[in-house]
């Protein structure tokens with residue numbers, strides 16, 4: 001278990017300010033935030049590479065604030081692999097074990113075991129320079145995991161890989177991490193990592209953690225505009241006007257929307273773009289909220305299409321698949337109905 | 350079209366200049382008569398000078414590398430007060446004429462308290478063979494440190510961080526990761542250091558004095574014999590110098606291997 005208490009770091013032009021974190025054993029924490037927010041600096045500070053201005057770091061209740069990195073038992077995986085080019089894959093993976101005075105046979109066995117798990121057992125004799133990106137990253141993971149670290153740190157481990165490889169490696173990582181029960185802190189720019197892998201997520205901005213919670217909490221209940229904007233969550237402002245069938249009625253402009261949350265007075269509501277369904281007809285379905293909208297613009301990002309929608313009273317964004325675009329004939333200026341359940345519209349303030 | 354003739358021009362320049370250089374070097378070998386050279390090569394003076402050159406230059410190189418590695422590493426990895434001052438002062442001797450460097454060393458070891466103390470404990474540097482090594486050391490050091498520094502800069506700090514996180518101390522990381530990864534640059538710096546030491550003249554002349562069959566290294570042999578009018582002897586020492594340097598450079602190219610930016614075709 002890792003505890004970071006009021007950590008501050010001064011790097012001249014950049015400061016980490018008052019970071020507190022608690023990561024339970026077996027937890028999987030992702031850190032997201034814009035570039036330059038200090039995510040990498042935070043990871044490397046946890047590993048012990050930066051002198052602290054103030055604050056303390058505990059590992060399994062032991063104060064490691066002044067321990068050098070080699071005595072922390074925290075391993076790290078970088079975006080660009082950092083495999084030692086002068087060693088074979090085998091020697092790279094065995095590197096950490098060799099420091100532990102284990103018998104040769106045991107080192108061999110452990111390397112082979114982890115190599116098989118990460119599917120690099122067929123390339124153990126090769127030099128890293130001859131491997132593909134995906135292979136290199138699997139070797140880097142094997143090298144980090146084989147020492148059974150108390151914490152595994154990963155700094156954008158999949159960023160340098162193509163979509164397919166990333167997808168595969170992500171599910172492999174999920175398997176292996178679950179198998180080993182490793183505690184992980186993973187910096188990423190890819191929300192897919194958050195949804196697929198994370199138990200918790202921290203949002204960083206300008207050297208601070210501005211929100212911490214489960215992915216569900218952070219993405220559907222952003223605590224500030226910045227997090228909402230960064231995570232792509234829609235924010236709506238309205239006024240609670242009453243109750244019907246156990247649902248709370250909120251007036252946004254002149255539109256009445258329904259939420260399951262209880263509140264009073266003026267409120268801010270959040271709505272995840274992927275919860276919005278588009279339909280050509282205001283059909284009868286389980287979604288309590290039905291809003292006529294016009295498509296303002298659309299933009300393809302990876303596997304998804306992001307739509308900017310506007311109703312008479314407010315604008316918001318929705319995500320659909322390219323398939324839906326074709327099926328419904330979605331085009332700018334066309335009119336549709338946006339449907340979303342009362343349970344997806346959350347009161348956050 | 351423009352690009353093609355530009356390419357042709359650059360290649361032409363490369364050949365033209367190389368040809369000039371080659372002819373100049375070749376003259377060295379063909380102007381004197383072979384018998385004259387053979388005689389000179391077999392002389393006692395030449396044997397003495399070559400041996401002393403090899404010994405002093407190798408020793409100087411060893412010292413330069415031993416001191417240069419920690420200095421280059423400190424400059425590349427650590428941010429310490431006075432770092433940029435250290436860097437500029439280390440570079441100074443490159444801008445100095447060698448003779449002035451020699452003069453500075455002569456005054457330092459001959460006229461200061463430090464020089465006196467060194468001399469009292471048996472390290473006599475002025476006008477001695479030890480002085481040759483010292484002069485060669487200071488001549489070669491700035492160039493060598495630059496290359497060592499660049500070699501360490503090439504090694505991404507994060508390799509070291511990974512090694513540290515896997516349980517290796519700073520020193521172990523340096524020995525197992527940084528040093529092997531900077532290997533090529535370190536080889537290169539060794540060769541450069543050796544070549545600079547072999548060819549050091551001005552500083553050696555002033556600090557060690559160029560005395561016949563005593564502090565006489567190859568460049569001094571060349572200089573002394575030119576002054577006495579022994580052209581054959583002078584040319585022979587030049588040839589030997591060139592051959593030794595050439596062998597050093599050949600080795601350097603072999604070790605460095607590959608890595609050119611070439612547009613083919």
Ligand SMILES: Nc1ncnc2c1ncn2[C@@H]1O[C@H](COP(=O)(O)OP(=O)(O)OP(=O)(O)O)[C@@H](O)[C@H]1O
Pocket residue numbers: 011012013014033034035036037038039040041042
């Ligand atoms: N060793 C250092 N010395 C001084 N400043 C540094 C150092 N390392 C990083 N910084 C600065 O700290 C800030 C945060 O850097 P960091 O690499 O942590 O950002 P990040 O959140 O990881 O960004 P990205 O998403 O682009 O990787 C940057 O402005 C960077 O220039």
Ligand SMILES: [Mg+2]
Pocket residue numbers: 039040041155
């Ligand atoms: Mg980063």
